[in-house]
Ligand SMILES: Nc1ncnc2c1ncn2[C@@H]1O[C@H](COP(=O)(O)OP(=O)(O)OP(=O)(O)O)[C@@H](O)[C@H]1O
């Protein structure tokens with residue numbers, strides 16, 4: 001995926017993402033981090049045609065995503081928006097089966113290939129046992145994994161995930177990141193917006209730091225995540241230590257008095 | 258889940274047919290069910306044929322068809338707006354359609370209480386559809402916020418538009434000839450009394466054309482319940498499909514209103530009962546349609562004969578009065594539940 005000079009705005013003359021250029025490494029996990037409101041979700045929306053660009057373009061396998069038919073794009077690019085709403089009463093397997101939508105004809109039932117993709121996705125997130133449970137009765141972490149399975153079942157080469165680990169405790173966040181990482185290891189190109197800097201640094205092959213609608217820094221996590229950058233972009237005083245080759249962010253305590 | 262909806266659809270269709278047959282057999286001349294079936298299969302004596310085919314069948318057929326049309330309209334609107342309160346009888350579509358139809362009855366009326374010819378056959382359904390579409394357009398336009406329709410606003414604004422359309426109807430009744438106004442008032446209660454084939458056929462056309470189209474988009478509806486962003490990333494052209502299904506829902510409700518008056522609560526209740534029975538995440542269209550048909554013919558059978566059977570006297574109620582009496586408590590329950598959800 002290639003983002004070229006992309007400008008995105010909700011209201012005219014107030015660009016949220018301003019002339020951003022990004023080469024997304026194929027077959028790797030790219031993590032996007034940045035302060036609240038820096039335009040991460042907006043960038044992902046622009047990269048997935050949920051938001052039309054004011055200028056610039058997004059190329060997928062060399063083709064502008066706005067030139068592709070909707071269904072064809074949906075077979076190449078899967079998107080998990082920030083905080084999707086789970087409809088009441090839907091079971092895990094049914095929700096995951098919706099990911100097959102772009103592969104199905106007008107009336108055709110689920111084919112063997114569809115079933116295989118659904119089972120494989122449920123297996124990848126380790127929820128096969130809970131497949132017939134209503135999603136609104138699952139824990140937050142399980143629910144998030146069902147949604148990820150839905151996008152995995154879509155069977156796309158490219159995945160955009162907006163905050164797949166938010167609201168999860170560290171153990172569940174790690175579960176989810178293992179799934180996301182496995183998707184990249186199996187050759188898919190994954191872009192995930194993450195809040196937890198340490199988690200992002202642990203898993204990402206490529207780290208993109210956004211500040212104010214622009215890329216403030218990008219590269220290997222060890223090279224990018226420095227105390228100076230955290231201060232500059234996040235306004236965060238922190239010490240960065242290295243554990244097993246990956247940077248760990250330890251915020252400095254600021255005690256009153 | 259899928260097989261469950263199919264079984265329930267067949268069950269409700271069968272029940273609707275049974276109730277329809279009973280409805281064809283009772284009345285001033287009681288006919289044995291066997292005779293009714295014989296007539297429907299093409300046999301029977303001339304007198305029996307006249308009673309069944311010309312006097313009773315149009316009423317029963319209109320009932321079945323408006324039941325389907327109202328119910329499917331409700332299922333579509335509730336799914337599109339993700340709000341169980343958003344049905345055409347609540348958000349002003351039926352009221353808009355009524356205003357259109359009453360305008361034709363009153364303004365084009367002959368004063369004899371009967372309008373005839375083209376004005377009645379084409380004018381009333383056409384005016385009803387225009388009135389319904391206008392109501393939908395206004396409600397839709399006013400409840401759009403940042404390019405997306407706000408589900409909560411739809412209901413509030415819809416209730417307001419319904420009130421406005423109803424006061425327009427009241428004004429039309431006041432300025433109209435007393436006979437026309439009387440006819441319009443009876444129709445407004447939602448009545449299947451003295452329906453003719455000319456009432457059933459426009460609804461039949463609407464159902465036969467629009468129900469299959471709506472069902473073709475079943476799968477897109479299943480994606481839409483996951484939210485517009487997810488649906489769109491699954492390849493659904495959200496804006497286009499929303500608009501089309503909205504128009505289909507409106508036309509179905511408006512044609513049903515033209516055929517039998519704004520029968521209350523079928524559109525609100527049938528989808529939710531179907532939802533509850535099938536435990537799906539959105540009302541399944543076919544099951545909802547069959548339930549709607551069953552509800553209307555059953556309510557009409559009871560409204561027509563209930564007071565007689567209960568030995569109260571030879572009175573007939575308009576079917577809309579009965580559905581309103583049954584539906585109102587459910588509406589209150591639903592509002593109560595939504596309030597709790599908000600707090
Ligand atoms: N639908 C919208 N309409 C108008 N402005 C919006 C809309 N969505 C986001 N914005 C604005 O765009 C800016 C960037 O928002 P965005 O959601 O992209 O940030 P983010 O980096 O994803 O933040 P977070 O970490 O909180 O998810 C914010 O100032 C926000 O107020």
Ligand SMILES: [Mg+2]
Nearest residue numbers: 040041042082
């Ligand atoms: Mg965001």
